[in-house]
Amino acid sequence: MEGIVSFIRKAIFIGIASSFFFFFFFCFAESNDHICSVTKDSCSLNDYVPAKLLIKGGIVVNADRQEIADVYIEDGIIKSVERNIKAFDEIQVIDASGYYVMPGGIDPHTHLAMPFMGQVTIDDFFSGQAAALAGGTTMHIDFALPSDGDLLEGYKLYREKASIACMDYGFHMAVTKWNDKVSKDMEVLVKHEGINSFKFFMAYKGSLMVTDEELLQGLKKCKKLGALAQVHAENGDAVAEGQIQMIELGITGPEGHGFSRPPILEGEATSRAIRLAGFVNTPLYVVHVMSIEALEEIIRARQSGQRVIGEPVISGLALDDSLLFDPDFDVAAKYVMSPPIRPAGHNIALQNALSSGLLQLVGTDHCAFNSTQKAAGKGDFRKIPNGVNGIEERMHILWNIMVNTGKMTPMGYVRVTSTACAQIFNIYPRKGAIIAGADADIILLNPNTTFTISSKTHHSRIDTNIYEGWTLRGKIETTISRGRIVWENGKLNVSPGSGRFIPLPPYSYLFNGIDKIDSDYLASIRASKQQKK
Numbered sequence: 001m002e003g004i005v006s007f008i009r010k011a012i013f014i015g016i017a018s019s020f021f022f023f024f025f026f027c028f029a030e031s032n033d034h035i036c037s038v039t040k041d042s043c044s045l046n047d048y049v050p051a052k053l054l055i056k057g058g059i060v061v062n063a064d065r066q067e068i069a070d071v072y073i074e075d076g077i078i079k080s081v082e083r084n085i086k087a088f089d090e091i092q093v094i095d096a097s098g099y100y101v102m103p104g105g106i107d108p109h110t111h112l113a114m115p116f117m118g119q120v121t122i123d124d125f126f127s128g129q130a131a132a133l134a135g136g137t138t139m140h141i142d143f144a145l146p147s148d149g150d151l152l153e154g155y156k157l158y159r160e161k162a163s164i165a166c167m168d169y170g171f172h173m174a175v176t177k178w179n180d181k182v183s184k185d186m187e188v189l190v191k192h193e194g195i196n197s198f199k200f201f202m203a204y205k206g207s208l209m210v211t212d213e214e215l216l217q218g219l220k221k222c223k224k225l226g227a228l229a230q231v232h233a234e235n236g237d238a239v240a241e242g243q244i245q246m247i248e249l250g251i252t253g254p255e256g257h258g259f260s261r262p263p264i265l266e267g268e269a270t271s272r273a274i275r276l277a278g279f280v281n282t283p284l285y286v287v288h289v290m291s292i293e294a295l296e297e298i299i300r301a302r303q304s305g306q307r308v309i310g311e312p313v314i315s316g317l318a319l320d321d322s323l324l325f326d327p328d329f330d331v332a333a334k335y336v337m338s339p340p341i342r343p344a345g346h347n348i349a350l351q352n353a354l355s356s357g358l359l360q361l362v363g364t365d366h367c368a369f370n371s372t373q374k375a376a377g378k379g380d381f382r383k384i385p386n387g388v389n390g391i392e393e394r395m396h397i398l399w400n401i402m403v404n405t406g407k408m409t410p411m412g413y414v415r416v417t418s419t420a421c422a423q424i425f426n427i428y429p430r431k432g433a434i435i436a437g438a439d440a441d442i443i444l445l446n447p448n449t450t451f452t453i454s455s456k457t458h459h460s461r462i463d464t465n466i467y468e469g470w471t472l473r474g475k476i477e478t479t480i481s482r483g484r485i486v487w488e489n490g491k492l493n494v495s496p497g498s499g500r501f502i503p504l505p506p507y508s509y510l511f512n513g514i515d516k517i518d519s520d521y522l523a524s525i526r527a528s529k530q531q532k533k
């Protein structure tokens with residue numbers, strides 16, 4: 001009898017053990033397949049996270065200082081930054097001599113898996129983030145765009161889309177209409193869901209555009225919640241006029257896109273948004289600043305003491321509109337984005353403003369469409385989906401146009417690619433710094449390596465690249481995301497689901513003193529009323 005019981009026990013044990021084995025085998029096999037289908041041959045699977053990592057002898061650059069030091073990491077967190085840290089047996093050591101060791105980039109402006117203009121952007125939360133990591137960006141803040149203006153539904157959907165993430169990310173939320181529900185949803189998102197910024201579109205008439213009245217309500221609500229209001233600043237009514245004008249003139253190709261929405265319309269909307277935010281007394285963040293006209297409005301407001309942040313994007317800093325005039329539609333359509341890439345001169349003015357601190361941080365507006373998707377606008381530029389690539393290229397292009405040219409120091413580079421973003425979105429110094437206690441999001445840049453950008457070798461899913469053929473000097477050879485080496489020797493080591501959602505808390509430093517300005521203003525009104533009696 002005892003023999004039978006023992007036999008049955010053994011059989012049950014073997015049954016359970018083999019089920020576990022097959023369960024884990026299939027889970028592993030499935031995730032492995034997933035990864036390699038995205039990044040082709042430059043991807044390997046290795047979930048090994050070194051518990052202890054030591055980066056030795058590099059030039060450690062923060063926004064406020066630069067020094068030769070070692071960086072010691074344990075369990076994904078930076079434990080110490082000092083000279084001559086001893087390496088024990090179980091520590092994995094990276095020799096960083098001759099390398100710049102900098103905080104991983106934080107991209108404040110991306111559009112992954114976003115339905116827009118009848119298409120869906122080609123990079124999802126895995127392929128876009130894999131590309132970002134290969135280019136030295138370790139966190140991004142994506143725009144959750146609700147399809148019918150329902151913020152909570154839209155937010156939920158974007159959190160689901162991001163379940164395949166392989167690096168840290170947060171969200172801004174787009175507000176495309178105004179009613180009581182929108183107002184209540186904003187409150188829920190800020191108080192319970194880690195959202196601290198809302199984007200209002202002053203362009204895209206008939207789809208995303210809000211009226212001045214709606215913008216005003218949105219600004220008031222943002223202020224009440226300690227959330228940052230962001231604007232896409234172009235006069236959408238005038239753009240619609242400009243588009244009709246171009247079609248009537250027979251200009252239907254991609255060049256019509258630039259002609260139909262000239263810088264004056266960006267300047268006007270920037271000025272209007274700034275003045276409305278000034279009236280409400282709430283901080284304002286102008287996304288994708290592309291022109292001198294918009295820049296001048298931002299500078300004027302900042303000089304008068306208003307809290308306005310200006311975000312140029314890498315395409316606007318690096319390019320001019322010449323290729324928008326290429327006779328080959330497929331080439332020209334690659335450069336269609338809004339506001340448009342401007343004629344030469346605007347980019348240089350934006351670079352100068354960035355190096356002198358008049359603009360604060362650099363985004364990408366990565367909104368990637370394949371050539372087949374862009375082809376929807378052959379014969380009518382209004383139907384070309386707006387957007388360009390950049391999530392993988394931002395860090396390298398900026399190093400080349402700003403640091404290699406002497407316009408910016410490595411410290412300034414760290415400020416505009418990482419630290420300022422972490423501060424504005426209230427996650428500094430957990431992100432944006434190489435200091436004890438911060439997340440170990442770190443890049444190693446070799447200033448002497450050269451390489452050439454090509455759509456054949458990049459990691460994004462897009463089949464073109466607006467920087468095709470650019471040869472650059474200075475290469476991010478290693479990317480570390482929360483202590484894990486995710487990019488090394490030209491290979492990605494990433495798995496879907498390993499990325500974390502980073503909640504962004506309200507009331508960043510931009511709100512300090514806002515209440516004092518309010519009470520002084522009210523006191524001055526009372527005083528002047530008193531005087532006039």
Ligand SMILES: NC(=O)NCCC(=O)O
Pocket residue numbers: 111232288336337338339365367386387388
């Ligand atoms: N910028 C652009 O052309 N596409 C993305 C949507 C937006 O940011 O306005």
Ligand SMILES: [Zn+2]
Pocket residue numbers: 232287288338339
């Ligand atoms: Zn926009």
Ligand SMILES: [Zn+2]
Pocket residue numbers: 109110111288365367
């Ligand atoms: Zn955008």
